[in-house]
Amino acid sequence: MSAVADVFSYIAIGAGAFFFLAGTVGLLRFPDTLTRLHALTKADNLGLGLVVLGLLPHVDGVLNGMKLVVIWLLVLLSGADAGQLIARAARRALRRHPPA
């Protein structure tokens, strides 16, 4: 049983790390603020979700597993909310001093 859990963890955490890479590359390479924000918010939340998914079989007790999922939900909600707020701030900053 633990071999299956290990393989599952390898795959899930590997995919999560890949999405962190994608988020960072998106943050560095994308042309303007809003596209970077899009890349960052989506990729990171998915990366964290996959990491949490991969860690679930290694956590002792159901309570700790649920705590992990709650952390991911909190990051999801706050990320979505912060994404909207940052987008509005970026739009207003753009409107205040438009690019030359």
Next chain:
Amino acid sequence: MSEFLLAAAGFVLAMVALGLVRVLRGPDDADRLMAGQLLGSGGIAALLLGGAAIGDGSVVDVSLTLALLAAFASIAFTKFAPGADDGDDAATDPARDHRADAP
């Protein structure tokens, strides 16, 4: 297994460090804040991975607190960023409300 977890935690931290370059280069305040937010979620992932690697359960509470504080950072920025209080569209900004003028 725990070496893989630690390797993944190191990789995520390397990604966060790479993302912090945006703080230096970012033209806009919003870009710098996004790197901070990446630090938040990347830090949580690395914490969880490291905690699972050494079998320490208390790390889960630490990452819960980090998640909360990362949310506060973004909200604090957008609350006091320049231009935070000027209106957005016709609904909220009386000066822009031209709906009545249309024939």
